[in-house]
Amino acid sequence: MPAKPSFDSLPLRKDGPHGNAWGLFGDKDECGMLNLLTPEKTAKAAAEIRDGVRVSTDWPLNRMSRPCFGRAPFEHNIKNKAPRAVNDDTLTFNTQSSSQWDGFRHYAYQKEKLWFNGKTLDDILSTTVNGTQAWVERGGIVGRGVLLDYAAWADAKNIEIKAFETNSITVSTLKEVASSQGTTFEEGDILFIRTGWTRAYDKLSDDECKTLADYKTPPAIGIESSEETLRWLWDQSFAAVAGDHPSMEAWPCQNQDFWLHEWLLAGWGMPIGELFDLEQLSQECQKRSRWSFFFSSMPLKVPGGVASPPNGVAIF
Template sequence: MRYAELPDGDARGFFGDEDTNGSLNRQTPEAVRLAAQAVQTGDVFSLNAPLNWPDPPLYSRSEVRHTVLTTPLGNLDDYLDGFYPQSSSQWDGFLHIKDPEIGFYNHLPREKLGVHTWAQKGIAGRGILFDMPRWFERQGREMRWNERVQIQVSDLEEYRVSAGIEPREGDVFLIRTGWTTGWQAATVDERAALRSSPNSPGLADGRDMLEYVWDWGVSALASDNPSLEAWPLGPGFLHPHLLGRLGIPIGELWWLDELAEHSAQDGRYECLLTSAPLNLRGGVGSTANALAIK
């Protein structure tokens, strides 16, 4: 079913009346088998930032405190305080944002949703890297990491064609904006200024983008910036539509630089993408625990 055929852009019942996994259902055994064909060199890239990154934490979150202790048996154990599963490289679960009109994904009550259902299924599929700073540079344009630049559908489509990528059901978009690169190079004062308002490039909002990703058949979207979308957010805010209406998971603050450098060298922008969300019942979000294998 095309996006234009979904009533009010709502995929309720599309994957089943009681479904809790949304577009991750597109990652069928056949889709995963085809995704594995992207593995040619065997190079593995972790897409995960340290748990205590960014430093300082965004959105006034507290810092993660890691305590290592010695047990009465003499072995070491450790625990975390102030840990936000969505503070570093992470997934936004379907409970993260409620659509103001329909509520949570598939019109289900809060009690039936949570990242634990994703964990029980696992995430695996073809990852498609959209290295937008390099693409913009080739077009004679500039993408500053701390300014609001909207990545339009036309940018994604032109990139896709130039990279020789054919859309496939179950793909995961990996959108590199250069935000993590910029943050790493920023001064302490620059980071402090952006802590509560992390301006960044990102996907353009609005119906055209929703239609593009749904009709492609994506299973999830992930980016290296704090919001997936360009920040500050626009009037056509994507989050409630992606999470609440279409059931498309959103990843943010993923580390994509090393993967992008490798792809720029070998000219291949696809990989096998795996992720193991936290098996946390009722969890609102999860660490990404993501790997890209080429």
Template sequence: MSNPFPLYKNLPIRHDAPAGSCWGVFDKNGVRDVYGTLNFITPEILVAAKQEIQTGESVVLKYPISHEAPIERSQTFDCLHSLPLDQPSEPCPGRQPLKHTIHARAHGMFCADDEIHVNTQASSQWDGLLHYANQSREEYYNGVKYADAVESRTDQSLGIHAISERGGIAGRGILLDFVRYGERHGIKYDVFASYPITLEQISGMIAEENLDVRQGDILIVRTGLSRAIRASDPRIQGLWDRGAHIGVDPTPELIEWLWDRNLAAIASDAVAFECIPASDKSFMRLHEACLAGFGMSIGELFDLEALAAVAEKNNRWSFFLTVCPLNVQGGVATIANTMAIF
């Protein structure tokens, strides 16, 4: 069956849309789309993704709020972890760290309540479509204006609640393990530097893992940063001050590849998924292309160590994956709430 979606080279289809954007591709019956590339996950593709459940190993989010609490691991199930909500210990400048308060003897009884104040751009997270706009046009995906969505709050259509109301995200996930690939090919790199993972290397990982990339897949790239965070590498202090981060190199060819493979979403253990700065010294090109151009959510700072271990044990790099976002009206992002099942 031929692909019903336009190739990247034929975007945009709307004369008033920015170059390379898919604005209008998913609109139906005059209704402006708010789901972006999640439209690639059709009911038929979701049903087919259940074939990824073969060994019954559930990869769930079960880390504690505080890294000081004990971490219990099931002997039967392995985990695709979120980082604890207070990690990295230094949040990005301008963002507040986690605040967790326990209320003892709540309601005059021997019970407890707690309050959690968390910024959704800390720890493992999914960027929603209100996170990053087209900078020159001050517009989000499908032409939603920054002024309306953020400043006056008169248009909340792209809020994170839309994904929740859609039923969350469920489909086939694929893991590209750059740590393993680098070790096999003698590639030396620093997870605390601006190392660009190239499209050629991505293609190499796909070939070596014997993966076929399908419409609606959720692409996850492991860089090894979560391993360093988990190991309490002292270089995590000052992570943000360096302004240099490992990630996928957001070349025009890479961005074209993401769209033409009809991916539903992308994620990584890296700070921003994309390398900062990019190899050509550009900044946040992929965020603008994916979030504002495609309506493609970006997952960041996932802890992928256990997922990689399960994938390597089974020699299988695809799995069933679900995301249950926070249902916050007009919200910008969500803590991870992500689970994989092999």
């Protein structure tokens, strides 16, 4: 494992875009910060399993009848193979229409049009490089998960959560949430942030869901797009970050110099999870007064996959 450089030493490839960590794990690397999930880290994370309670972190694939960002809705067709009493089914869906990991083929540096480790659009369209299959072949996203329950913290302080407005959660607030939980971090942790977005969505009427979907860029709560946020994420050495909201960062992005999608996906190779269902996870954490757990996610093994449902489970 190479020594991790400081945030101030970025970009590593000096002729590349701002903030890149290209080459940190080799020029042919396709897993980025998931390389921090070593067998030793995963074995240590198994100590988080104490009572065996298991919690899914996936929203139903059909939860959004009108997904955000103009994405196609989920379709499920069952075919009966009469005269036999046998059924097959067919699924048609956008991999980012419900709970999802954004992969390294999803979002490029927008000005340079370069994906993780300097890959071009031609590389993306003509090979399987940076596809989600690389994560699966390495063993998936498996290690110690940590929840920062911003929504529970805000509720306790009677802070109104405006889930469908562009509200940025700062690093200082995340640190305060962690302190209130007694939560500390370790290298290779998989970070989850619960903002309360899916909870708020579940309370919307059908008409309100349609109105939200009609936004070209739907406003949403998220973490702040700032140098402070990026520095904190880098210094904590997270393997991946995920939340219950549509875009991880507050949307629309408020500071495009520090666009988290550019820096994390194209720059560092840090998977971004969105629209995770963290409601039951929050309840189980609060029951135990413990916000760490064993986490396992095995994305779809699609050669050249851009994104994937997480198939995630937290185990206490």
